[in-house]
Amino acid sequence: MMNLGAVLTAIVTPFDRAGRVNEESFVALMRHLGANGSDGFVVAGSTGEASTLTDDEQLGLIGLAVSERPAGKSIVAGTGTNDTRHAVELTERATELGADAMLSVTPYYNKPSPLGLKRHYEVIARATDKPVLLYNIPGRTATNIPPELLAELAHIEGIEGLKQANPAELQPIEGLELYAGDDATFARTLDMGGAGGILVASHLVGNQMRRMVDEPEARAGIDASLSDLFQTLFLTSSPTCTKAALNLLGHDVGGLRLPLVEATEEELEAVRAMPVRHGLLDGERTASPSAAGAPAPPAQARSA
Numbered sequence: 001m002m003n004l005g006a007v008l009t010a011i012v013t014p015f016d017r018a019g020r021v022n023e024e025s026f027v028a029l030m031r032h033l034g035a036n037g038s039d040g041f042v043v044a045g046s047t048g049e050a051s052t053l054t055d056d057e058q059l060g061l062i063g064l065a066v067s068e069r070p071a072g073k074s075i076v077a078g079t080g081t082n083d084t085r086h087a088v089e090l091t092e093r094a095t096e097l098g099a100d101a102m103l104s105v106t107p108y109y110n111k112p113s114p115l116g117l118k119r120h121y122e123v124i125a126r127a128t129d130k131p132v133l134l135y136n137i138p139g140r141t142a143t144n145i146p147p148e149l150l151a152e153l154a155h156i157e158g159i160e161g162l163k164q165a166n167p168a169e170l171q172p173i174e175g176l177e178l179y180a181g182d183d184a185t186f187a188r189t190l191d192m193g194g195a196g197g198i199l200v201a202s203h204l205v206g207n208q209m210r211r212m213v214d215e216p217e218a219r220a221g222i223d224a225s226l227s228d229l230f231q232t233l234f235l236t237s238s239p240t241c242t243k244a245a246l247n248l249l250g251h252d253v254g255g256l257r258l259p260l261v262e263a264t265e266e267e268l269e270a271v272r273a274m275p276v277r278h279g280l281l282d283g284e285r286t287a288s289p290s291a292a293g294a295p296a297p298p299a300q301a302r303s304a
Contacts, residue, residue: 002131004074005039006196006213010047012239015254025252027068037206040074047239050078052257066098080105084120088127095128103133108141125158133161163198183230187223232274244271
């Protein structure tokens with residue numbers, strides 16, 4: 001079975017003031033996260049705003065991550081789309097670039113039948129010699145993969161893992177490495193013997209989430225202490241609040257691409273309070289990031 005690590009951060013895609021991918025900031029953030037709890041990175045996933053990246057931008061980020069990754073860290077490439085031919089092309093090219101695994105989201109909008117899903121994943125699995133992780137997130141795709149169908153998909157050669165973002169059906173599936181698809185289910189996933197999580201909060205509290213893996217006796221307490229942070233990051237469409245928090249902490253990740261918009265003042269107020277409450281930032285350093293996504297000075301920001 002694959003060994004991608006337990007704390008996989010679904011890394012955001014930084015943009016500069018002109019809205020272009022900021023490669024320098026991406027590499028700096030990846031190195032920071034690698035030094036603060038992350039075992040690897042999911043590049044160009046939902047949190048990475050893949051839906052508004054061009055193919056060249058998406059594949060450029062994957063190639064950059066592979067070439068600049070911190071030593072020993074894994075790279076999982078987001079290559080799923082609702083067009084099987086397009087997903088195959090992205091999967092083939094990400095394989096050539098050296099990604100360690102592929103994350104392939106359930107086709108969205110089309111609402112494929114169970115047979116259509118099986119055919120879709122059979123074709124994708126044949127397009128790479130790397131492991132493929134299914135990504136079940138019915139809240140975004142309008143299609144759920146129920147446990148019995150997941151068990152069938154597990155028999156497809158090359159389908160080796162599952163990012164489960166349907167908490168109601170979070171359970172082990174024979175033949176699939178189980179990854180939490182939500183920060184709030186990370187502890188539960190580990191408790192049931194899962195491989196880890198594909199996480200967002202690890203942008204900010206990676207070392208604490210690492211402790212949830214390494215110190216199972218402290219897991220429940222750490223999870224409870226972070227529940228307000230998990231909620232704050234998802235006050236609105238992700239990664240809006242995550243990017244606002246990172247900018248506040250001095251990581252120049254910029255803004256978002258439409259149709260996502262910057263956090264409202266009410267949302268920013270909650271984001272400003274969160275790093276102080278969790279000891280990530282001194283209270284006097286909570287000036288708001290600008291609408292253009294300019295970061296606050298990083299001098300007093302502490303390691304996540």
